[in-house]
Amino acid sequence: MGSSYEGSTGAAQPSSERAEQDEGESPEPGQRGFFGRILSAFVPSDPASETQPGRPDAPALPQLPGLANLRKLRVDDVAIPKVEIVAVPLDIGKDDLVEVFRKQGFSRLPVYKGTLDHPQGLILLKDLALQHGFGAGGRFSLKRLLRPILYAPPSMPLHVLLQKMQKDRVHMALVIDEYGGVDGLVTIEDLIETVIGEIEDEHDEEEGTLWRQEKPGVWVMQSTAPLDEVEAEIGVRLRTGEDDEEIDTLGGLVFLRIGRVPARGEVIAHESGVEFEIVDADPRRIKRLRVTLPDHRPTAPPTAPATEG
Structure with missing residues (x-):
C-alpha cells in the first residue's frame, strides 16, 4: 500500500491519493455520502475475532482488511513515521516545488516554517497547477495557496479521524505527540485501506510475476x-x-x-x-x-x- 501522500508509504515509493471532491461543493441535505455509509455499517466487534484461532497469544490487532479495523486501530497504527514525511518549507520557490511534486508523485504536501514541528498547512498539486500552470503567470506566493491541515493524537481511533476528515473536508492529518511536535502523518487513503485493502491506481506499477x-x-x-x-x-x-x-x-x-x-x-x-x-x-x-x-x-x-x- 502506498500512502496517498507517499507513494509509498510502501515506499514505497509510492501510490497517489484518490481524487478528492471539489472543496467548493457541499453535499445535499440528507445525503450520507460514501464515508457516511462506511461509518454507518459498523457492527459490534466480536471478541472472539481479536486473536487468531488456535493462537491465544497472537496479537490483538487485526491482520486483514475489514470495517472492524476502524474501531480497533488507532492513528499510530497506520501513520507513517516522521522520518518518512516529505514536506516543503514555506519559502520554497515555484520551480523547486514543482520538482518535489514531479519527483515524489504526491498530490499534496505538508508545508512548514523552519522545521516540520511548525506546520503551516497543505499545498495541493491541483492548486499549484491551476494558479501557475498551463502558461499562467503571476507572482508566486506559496502562503496564498495553503490549505488547512488536520492534527490528531496518536491514540485517536481511526473511525473518529475518518469522521473528522469527512466533516472538515481535509484528507491529510499530522500526528502530534504529547509535546506538540509532529510524530507522523496519515491520509484518508490509509484509513480506507484498513477496510478494503490496498488501493492500486494508475501510478502504481503492476506486480506481474514474482x-x-x-x-x-x-x-x-x-x-x-x-x-x-x-x-x-x-x-x-x-x-x-x-x-x-x-x-x-x-x-x-x-x-x-x-x-x-x-x-x-x-x-x-x-x-x-x-x-x-x-x-x-x-x-x-x-x-x-x-x-x-x-x-x-x-x-x-x-x-x-x-x-x-
Missing part, C-alpha cells in the same frame, strides 16, 4: 516470493539460522535480518554475500527488492596512486 532477471546475477523480486523458490532461482541458500526456518517469503527474511521495515533505496547485506536493495516499500511493508549475487555487485573504480610533488 521476479524478473535484470542481468546475470541480478533480479528484481516481489517481497512475497517464496523463499524456497528464490533460493532455487539464485542458487544460494539464504536460510542460515534456526529462526529462518519459520520464514516463508523473501521480504520476511529481510525483515527478520534487520528487525524493521527498511526504507526505499536501503541496501541490506546477507551473510552469504548476497545484497538486497529495497526497490519499493511503504512504512508498513516491503514490496520489491533487487537481489544481487556477491560476484555481480558493482565495484568502485580503482583510485590512482598518490604521487609525490
Whole structure:
C-alpha cells in the first residue's frame, strides 16, 4: 500500500491519493455520502475475532482488511513515521516545488516554517497547477495557496479521524505527540485501506510475476516470493539460522535480518554475500527488492596512486 501522500508509504515509493471532491461543493441535505455509509455499517466487534484461532497469544490487532479495523486501530497504527514525511518549507520557490511534486508523485504536501514541528498547512498539486500552470503567470506566493491541515493524537481511533476528515473536508492529518511536535502523518487513503485493502491506481506499477532477471546475477523480486523458490532461482541458500526456518517469503527474511521495515533505496547485506536493495516499500511493508549475487555487485573504480610533488 502506498500512502496517498507517499507513494509509498510502501515506499514505497509510492501510490497517489484518490481524487478528492471539489472543496467548493457541499453535499445535499440528507445525503450520507460514501464515508457516511462506511461509518454507518459498523457492527459490534466480536471478541472472539481479536486473536487468531488456535493462537491465544497472537496479537490483538487485526491482520486483514475489514470495517472492524476502524474501531480497533488507532492513528499510530497506520501513520507513517516522521522520518518518512516529505514536506516543503514555506519559502520554497515555484520551480523547486514543482520538482518535489514531479519527483515524489504526491498530490499534496505538508508545508512548514523552519522545521516540520511548525506546520503551516497543505499545498495541493491541483492548486499549484491551476494558479501557475498551463502558461499562467503571476507572482508566486506559496502562503496564498495553503490549505488547512488536520492534527490528531496518536491514540485517536481511526473511525473518529475518518469522521473528522469527512466533516472538515481535509484528507491529510499530522500526528502530534504529547509535546506538540509532529510524530507522523496519515491520509484518508490509509484509513480506507484498513477496510478494503490496498488501493492500486494508475501510478502504481503492476506486480506481474514474482521476479524478473535484470542481468546475470541480478533480479528484481516481489517481497512475497517464496523463499524456497528464490533460493532455487539464485542458487544460494539464504536460510542460515534456526529462526529462518519459520520464514516463508523473501521480504520476511529481510525483515527478520534487520528487525524493521527498511526504507526505499536501503541496501541490506546477507551473510552469504548476497545484497538486497529495497526497490519499493511503504512504512508498513516491503514490496520489491533487487537481489544481487556477491560476484555481480558493482565495484568502485580503482583510485590512482598518490604521487609525490
